[in-house]
Amino acid sequence: MSVSKSFRWIDGPAALIFLATLALPAGQASAEEGVLDTLQMHGFLSQALVITDDNNFFGPSSEGNGSLKYTEIGANASIRPHENVLLAAQILSRRAGGDGEDAAPSLDYGLIDYQMISNQQRTLGIQVGRFKNPFGFYNQTRDVAFTRPSILLPQSIYFDRTRSLGLSGDGLSLYYEEMVPSGTLRTQIGIGQAQAGDDLRRTMRLEDAPGDLEPRDSAIAQIKYEHDGGRIVAALSAATAKAKFESHAPTLNDGDFEFVPWVLSLQYNAEHWSLTGEYAIRSSRLEGFDNPFLNFDVTGESWYIQYARRFNDNWQWLVRYDSLTSNRDDRDGQAFEASGAGPAHSQFADDITLGLQWSVNPRLMLAAEYHHVDGTGWLPIQDNPAPSETERRWNMLLFQLSLRF
Amino acid sequence: MAWLRAALLLWLLPLGGSHAVAEGQAVLLVAHADVTTQRLTRDTTRAIFAMRQRTWPDGQAARVFVLPNDNPVHERFVKERLAVYPHQLQLAWDRMVFSGTGQAPDRVRDQAEMRERIATTPGAMGYLEREYLDERIQVISMD
Numbered sequence: 001m002s003v004s005k006s007f008r009w010i011d012g013p014a015a016l017i018f019l020a021t022l023a024l025p026a027g028q029a030s031a032e033e034g035v036l037d038t039l040q041m042h043g044f045l046s047q048a049l050v051i052t053d054d055n056n057f058f059g060p061s062s063e064g065n066g067s068l069k070y071t072e073i074g075a076n077a078s079i080r081p082h083e084n085v086l087l088a089a090q091i092l093s094r095r096a097g098g099d100g101e102d103a104a105p106s107l108d109y110g111l112i113d114y115q116m117i118s119n120q121q122r123t124l125g126i127q128v129g130r131f132k133n134p135f136g137f138y139n140q141t142r143d144v145a146f147t148r149p150s151i152l153l154p155q156s157i158y159f160d161r162t163r164s165l166g167l168s169g170d171g172l173s174l175y176y177e178e179m180v181p182s183g184t185l186r187t188q189i190g191i192g193q194a195q196a197g198d199d200l201r202r203t204m205r206l207e208d209a210p211g212d213l214e215p216r217d218s219a220i221a222q223i224k225y226e227h228d229g230g231r232i233v234a235a236l237s238a239a240t241a242k243a244k245f246e247s248h249a250p251t252l253n254d255g256d257f258e259f260v261p262w263v264l265s266l267q268y269n270a271e272h273w274s275l276t277g278e279y280a281i282r283s284s285r286l287e288g289f290d291n292p293f294l295n296f297d298v299t300g301e302s303w304y305i306q307y308a309r310r311f312n313d314n315w316q317w318l319v320r321y322d323s324l325t326s327n328r329d330d331r332d333g334q335a336f337e338a339s340g341a342g343p344a345h346s347q348f349a350d351d352i353t354l355g356l357q358w359s360v361n362p363r364l365m366l367a368a369e370y371h372h373v374d375g376t377g378w379l380p381i382q383d384n385p386a387p388s389e390t391e392r393r394w395n396m397l398l399f400q401l402s403l404r405f
Numbered sequence: 406m407a408w409l410r411a412a413l414l415l416w417l418l419p420l421g422g423s424h425a426v427a428e429g430q431a432v433l434l435v436a437h438a439d440v441t442t443q444r445l446t447r448d449t450t451r452a453i454f455a456m457r458q459r460t461w462p463d464g465q466a467a468r469v470f471v472l473p474n475d476n477p478v479h480e481r482f483v484k485e486r487l488a489v490y491p492h493q494l495q496l497a498w499d500r501m502v503f504s505g506t507g508q509a510p511d512r513v514r515d516q517a518e519m520r521e522r523i524a525t526t527p528g529a530m531g532y533l534e535r536e537y538l539d540e541r542i543q544v545i546s547m548d
Binding site for chain 2: 034037038040042044074076078080083084086088089090109110111113115118119120123127131132140141144146147177179184228229230269271310313362
């Protein structure tokens with residue numbers, strides 16, 4: 001399923017932009033030397049080792065010597081055929097547990113960016129194609145290790161369970177940046193079709209149900225203020241993403257899924273340290289099924305606070321407290337357990353993280369990280385198919401090597 | 406007491422001296438000769454170096470050249486003239502390059518290469534110490 005889906009995306013209209021990006025320099029090279037000069041290609045590769053004492057994270061991490069099934073590989077190209085136009089596309093192969101076919105390359109983004117206004121006071125632009133959703137501080141480049149403060153992003157907000165839905169949109173996005181005397185105000189609004197992957201089916205507990213999960217129109221908006229060159233950054237992001245389950249079985253009717261997350265983000269940057277916090281509230285609703293056990297309507301809550309400190313030029317250590325509540329009306333999960341749906345500890349997760357990063361040179365980064373987690377709220381379902389067999393308190397050690405060009 | 410004062414003075418002198426040299430050699434904002442803009446605000450300069458603003462104020466495409474992150478001249482220019490930190494700038498570039506929202510600046514190895522690229526690339530912007538300037542390079546003043 002993943003393979004066919006990936007290739008379907010590569011055949012899709014957004015892929016034409018990627019091909020155009022690659023083909024354009026050849027076509028115009030003789031016409032205008034300057035355009036070819038703007039062609040850029042970049043890429044990255046990350047490989048992690050995940051070791052847990054109990055529970056599995058991104059592969060069989062609690063067995064033997066741990067799991068190597070966390071790999072991210074990406075390559076992109078961009079070119080500016082005109083001073084106001086940017087063409088850009090990226091192919092991503094990502095495996096986070098699961099089987100090898102999950103790593104089939106797919107189009108991460110592929111877009112035409114046109115800036116209608118660009119002057120000292122403001123910038124107004126539009127992106128058409130597949131664009132990355134600006135959500136919280138990290139969503140747009142969540143798969144690129146060099147842009148993350150730690151090996152794993154705070155899982156209470158950037159978990160994998162609804163990853164595909166929030167990752168990108170196929171449609172158009174408008175952005176507007178205004179320079180104010182004290183800083184920069186940036187607004188972005190995107191409308192497009194979200195993606196609905198296997199992760200979502202598992203989260204909705206429909207992985208075995210016969211039928212298709214079809215993405216519907218989704219919208220995302222972010223307003224971000226950067227004070228004094230980025231010393232203080234504040235952002236508010238909101239999204240609404242929809243998908244429809246189209247049943248293929250006579251005993252099961254269709255269902256509608258809607259996911260509405262909000263994130264408030266704050267960061268203070270000093271020369272040698274950064275303090276970051278984000279708070280998210282999200283409602284997930286599945287409705288329309290005749291079988292009431294399939295429907296749900298819950299509001300979850302997440303927040304984290306993170307302190308990162310740079311030292312010896314190329315080193316950074318980090319400490320973070322990260323908390324997830326799956327259902328605000330049942331914070332300790334007791335009602336969930338009483339209903340027979342699963343263990344109480346699957347409804348929350350409190351994670352204490354210690355991390356270390358070393359940029360050996362601009363192309364190579366090594367990182368190590370320790371997590372002590374109380375709860376399994378963001379533990380990937382595919383790695384732990386039987387929730388009753390999970391442990392409430394568990395520890396995780398991660399090592400990662402990242403390269404870029 | 407006199408010997409102590411003398412010792413202290415001897416110890417402090419080289420520190421003060423090198424400090425004065427470092428401050429005296431301001432890193433200059435420079436551009437290709439065809440650029441019509443002669444003054445830029447710090448905010449605009451920062452937006453162009455952060456690769457968020459892609460054009461000069463008159464609409465001409467800007468081509469940004471930078472030295473490696475650990476080069477002291479890069480560090481001084483970024484900290485003193487743009488009032489940001491090299492690692493912040495690098496993160497801003499990475500976020501754009503890997504999200505399809507922008508491009509990275511062009512890297513040069515040293516100031517000699519910077520001078521050649523600025524002199525030969527229309528719309529080019531970069532920075533140099535005074536001793537590397539020549540008649541093909543335009544200095545842009547910063548408010």
